[in-house]
Amino acid sequence: METRRVGTSGLAVSRLGLGTMTWGRDTAAQEARALLESFCEAGGTLLDTAAAYGAGDAERLIGRLVAEVSRREDMVIATKAGFVIRNGKRIVDTSRRALLRDLAGSLRRLNTDYIDLWQIHAWGDAPLEESLAAMDHAVAQGMVRYAGISNFVGWQTAQAATWQRAFPGRTPVVSAQVEYSLLARRAEVEVLPAVEAFGLGFFPWSPLGRGVLTGQYRRGTPRGSRGSSDHFAWFVEPYLQTRSRAVVEAVAKAADGLDLTPLEVALLWVRDAPLVTAPLLGARTAGQLKACLDTEAKSLPTEIATALDDVSGGPMVARTG
Template sequence: MEYTQLGRTGLKVSRLVLGTMNFGPQTDEADSHAIMDAALDAGVNFIDTANVYGWGENKGRTESIIGNWLAKGGDRRDKVVLATKVYGNMGPDGPAWPNHDRLSALNIRRGVEASLKRLQTDHIDLYQFHHIDRNTPFEEIWQAVDVLVQQGKVLYAGSSNFPGYKIAQANEIAARRGGTIGLVSEQCLYNLAERRAEMEVIPAAQEYGLGVIPWSPLHGGLLGGALRKEREGGGSRSTSGRSADSLKDSALREQVQRYEDAVDKAGLQPGDVALAWLLGRPGVTGPIVGPRTREQLDSAVRAVDLRLPAELLAELDEIFPGPGPSPEAFAW
């Protein structure tokens, strides 16, 4: 496994991030623990989750599964960089109560305490804001984070799904306040088929020293051999959700077919190529992989050692051209 610094910090993380969104809803606790053990054995030390994972009446379930795994001991907690998120509503079932979601100082404090309890740990290495909160000023957010850092409950703060201007705003206000490091990472939707992050999000992250953590690196399975699996009658992710909806677009379907043909010609696997492409992109710390099985994890780990030939990279840019950085992407 390769390691890199998380943004401008001294923290070393694996080039693959183990995503856990499937733990609970699709993968039971025993299999989830087996996947985390296998990831650790492979050198993956970066585990990402969120307080809302488990969803609906089971929200928080994923953190609990991770917490039970950490409680098994064997230096599991000391070996991993643990990241979770706050924003989604974690209030009791029934009519929504105020102050159980978003990024008020009250909800950040409440969210941290609840996550620590479910995760069975005394600190969160990377605490991420799952979405922007237009109603809470960053002065309040950073005040809450500063207290948590002083208490030793949070080490670093990161963002997720932030536009470039919010990354800049957050870190400029952090710099003016002093005493806080500001955002150190941004978790965004980024893959071969969805490259809009290249316009402003990734340049902003690079300018402010944030590590970029792409989510959905296979675009919901679209880049994992979706058409091949469709022909073979397999791959549930290829026949539902974002992947299936995307394939209804004839132009995108043609792009995906060209992609799979190019990958086949190179003698490679589509999912491996999609991950390897991201690993070679400027500013990317590591993509989030969300395996539901041990086999899917093994496939993702292979991609770390894959170096794509220049001719294939050029062909991928022709098939999935990015928008280019702004303002050139939309101005002269």
Template sequence: MRYRLLGRKSGLRVSEFALGVALFGTGWGYGSEHADARRVFDRYLEAGGNFFDTADGYQFGQSESMLGELIAPVRDDIVVATKYSGGASKDPTLAKTGNSRKNLVYSVEQSLQRLKTDRIDLLWVHHSDNVTPTEEILRGLDDLVRAGKILYAGFSNFPAWRIARADLLAELRGWSPLVGVQFEYSLIERSADRELMPMAEALGLAAAVWSPLGGGLLTGKYRNGEQGRLQGMGRVIRTEKTERDAAVVDAVIDAGVQLGKSPAEVALAWLGAKARKSTTSIITIIGPRTVEQLDNNFLALDLALPQDLVDRLDQVSQIAPGVPFEVNAETLPRMLGGRPHLVDLPAFKVA
């Protein structure tokens, strides 16, 4: 396992694969019992992993509690990230959900108890409630950093414009900076290429990407009649809804056959290729339920896809840029004085 800085605004070193532990526990009716979770935890540590990602709501708090039982012997050697917004209760209430300072403080105190630790290394604001002012969220996070309850903060599943505004507000007001963003990203889901990924690159924010296998779709297992999360959870899942989806899965399976590798290895190795070209840190959050799945994920770390194969996967999975990017692409030659072939542009571009 190799390590990366968590973006350009921190010196925190994290492993290239983060272990998402949403499936630690059985509160959702699907997940891992304690013994299986321990095997996954131990195997991840053996491979050099040091970055654990959970949330207060995962398995209705069981994920944090189970992780808290496992991390005690290695607490100072690992990075623990959790999230707040939706609460841990099966029956949410107005007082214990949302992005308000009140819920922020309450949620962090509850997470600290479940994790059996005195600080959270990285706290993500899990989802936007669409009403709490950004200033309130940022000031609340800054207070918790100053109090030592959390060390770093980031936004998860927020629109790019809100993250960019929050990043600037924190800088201007001297509040603790955002160090990263978290969003879904894979060969099957590339919407983040429009705004989120370019924003992370431009602002130096780490991009922690979840569901890199499209909820299992990119493994090809659903074509073989396997169910996994599709049956066990009925959510956080993608199916072949369009011709593009089918073409992407076909391409991943074909690439695996060509290389003698599994489709999962190919899909994760494609993300690895993206990370190596990025000007910021892209951290892949894997979420295996079993040690066998984890070991298969690890195989991708040693797989360097040929460039022609990366290009092929890029092409089959690409999405329409949309407005205003398509218009800008058409006018760019003129913006370069009508001589784009004579201009040496930097690899980094401001979208």
């Protein structure tokens, strides 16, 4: 698999990343191992997780499986801090205390001495300078190699990057991670301009529109899909509305004309979009992941990518210049 630099930093990652949000809950240990084996065999290096995923179980699985399947030094482990689910409630705490507590737990669960890319999971109520100072401390202590942010809007991304550049010695923000797909192009309004202006890497999550762009929901909600589960139905439902159907049908039509699958068309559109470093794949089975990995030698004709731009929200400024 090809590799890409994370913005203007020295960090390099595979151009597809493996997301682990379902590990330890919907994806059992045996299936997670199969996913990791397939990913590594294809040349994948970027593993994305978070302290909050599965209440820490995703990180525990990674800590065990990386040692069995690959070599720690060959993997780029990215995790996040500052977000937990407690008693069914989502709590964002980006204070220095909470962030460093999450980091200590991540290091223990991942069975590693360092995190390659440590990200603030979401914008919180704590002063931004306090949160970023925790990142500085983690890097200075050797616990973290690079720092990034996740789910920040455009002005928040710019503020974080600017603050870290204001004085020599602060740890630069090297990456941003938000949702981005043919069904979610809001990042193009402010986040991607900030990514470009500050030379950041960009990791889109849910590049397949929460699974909807694969076409599996065109005739209803399949059994066993995320949309049919009690804890993920809310996640998929927003993209099952009428306004999304035209985009899904356009992707299916493009796939038919190119002898590709809708999954391949949707993923290639994101993977090769301007400023994208690596889409994060939320595959839950080895079969789903293989379908994504099979895109390595494929690409979309420019005219098709541009047509999908038009259907899904209008011309992409970064593509057209």
